[in-house]
Amino acid sequence: MEARRAFTSAARNFSSSSLRERLSSITLTTKPLRPVTNFHPPNIDFVPSKIPRKRRLQTLAVAVWSTVIVWSTFVFLILLSYPPLWPFLAAYMLWVHVLDKSPEKGGRLSAWFRSGRFWRYFADYYPASMLKTCDLPADRPYVFGYHPHGIIGMGALCTFGTESASAVPPSHVFRGHSSPAGTGFSQCYPGIIPHLLTLSSNFRVPFYRDFLLAMGIRSVSKQSCSNILKGGPGQSITIVVGGAAESLSARPGTADLTLRKRLGFIKVAIQHGADLVPVFSFGENDIYHQMPNEKGTTVYALQKKFQNVFGFTLPLFHGRGLLNYNLGLMPYRRRIVVVIGNPVHVEKCEKPTLEEITHVQGLYIEELMSIWNTYKDEFARTRKRELSIIE
Secondary structure, three states, X not given: OHHHHHHXXXXXXXXXXXXXXXXXXXXXXXXXXXXXXXXXXXXXXEOOOOOOHHHHHHHHHHHHHHOHHHHHHHHHHHHHXXXXXXXXHHHHXXXXXXXXXXXXXXXXXXXXXXXXXXXXXXXXXXXXXXXXXXXXXXXXXXXXXXXXXXXXXHHXXXXXXXXXXXXXXXXXXXXXXXOOOOEOHHHHOOOOEOOEEEOHHHHHOOOHHHHHHHOOOEEOOHHHHHHHHOOOOOEEXXXXXXXXXXXXXXXXXXXXXXXXXXXXXXXXXXXXXXXXXXXXXXXXXXXXEEOOOOXXXXXXXXHHHHHHHHOOOOOOEEEEOOOEXXXXXXXXXXXEEEEEXXXXXXXXXXXXXXXXXXXXXXXXXXHHHXXXXXXXXXXXXXXXXXXXXXX
16 A cells, blocks of 8 residues: 555656646747738728718619529518418419419510619619610611620619610710710610510529519520510510620620620521620629639639539629628629610521521621720720630
C-alpha cells in the first residue's frame, strides 16, 4: 500500500512538472500575434436618408418586380397552409396546367395593366426609353428580334411588355427631355399588338403567370409564335434572340451577340410573311456585373451543363441593393435606349430553303449593324469594344 502511494505521488509530481515545463516552453517560443493589416471590409455605399419620394418609388417598383417570382410563390404557399382554400387552389392549379391555353394561343392582354403607373416608375428607374426610327404600317405581321439578351432583358420588358418606355428623339436622350410625341409602344406604333415571348416554364409559376399574361407576354414555343402571327395584320412577336447562351456574355461595355446559328425566328417570319424588325438595346448589358466565366473555366462548364439539362442557365451576377448602391441583386441605374430599326421585308414561303433563310439573315444582320454604327457614339460612349457576333 505504501509503495502504491509513493508511486502515485511520484507520477503526480512528474505530470505536474512536465506540464509546467511544456507550458513554459510554449510561452517562451510562441510569438505574439500580429494584427491583420491586409483585411479590408467591404466598402458598402449606403443610400442616404434624404432621397426624393419619386426615386424611392422607382427603386421599390424595380425591387418588387425583381422578386415577383419569389413572393408570388410565397403567397401561394401561405394560402396553401389554410385547408379551407384547398379546393379553390386545386381548381386553380388544374386551370394552370391543363385547361388554360392562353400562353400558347394568346389572349388576356390588359391595356390597363400594361399602362399602370407602376410601370412608369419601373421604366424611369434606369431610365428606359425607346427610339423609333421609322413607321411600321399595321397591314402586316411583324417579328421583332431583340438584342442583346443581357442578364434579364429589362429593356425588352419596358418596351414590349408595358407601355412605360418613353419615346424620345436621339438628340434629347442624354439631356433628359421627353419627346412630345407620346410614350409607350402602342402610341408610337398604332395598330400593332406586341407580344413579348418568354420560356414556357414561367407560366407554371402560380400568380406570376397571370401577371405575364396581362402584360401580353406569351410562350416562346413554335406553336405559340405561329398562333399569334396567324392572327393577321398588326400581330407581332418579340423574341430575345440570344437566349441563355448570350446571357453568359453580358458584361458592361460589350455587345457580344449569339446570332449566327439563330435561324428559327427568321424561318418563322418567312413562313408567315412577317417583316423582320431588328431591335438593339443600348445599355442592356450595363445594368449588372457578372463574375468571370470565360470558356474553359469551371464556372462556364457548370453553367453550360445546367443549360443543357434545364433549357436555361443561371448567370452569376450582382448589382445593387435596396438600401445600398453596390451590393445586391437589383439592377444598377444605367440608362437603357431601345432602338427599333427599319424592317426587313419578307416574302411568305411555307417551306423556305436554308439558302433563303440565310439570305434574309444577312439582310437582318446588315440592318442590325446599321443601328449600332449609327447610334453607338451617342448611346454607347463608354463601350469597351465594338459589337461582335460570337456565334
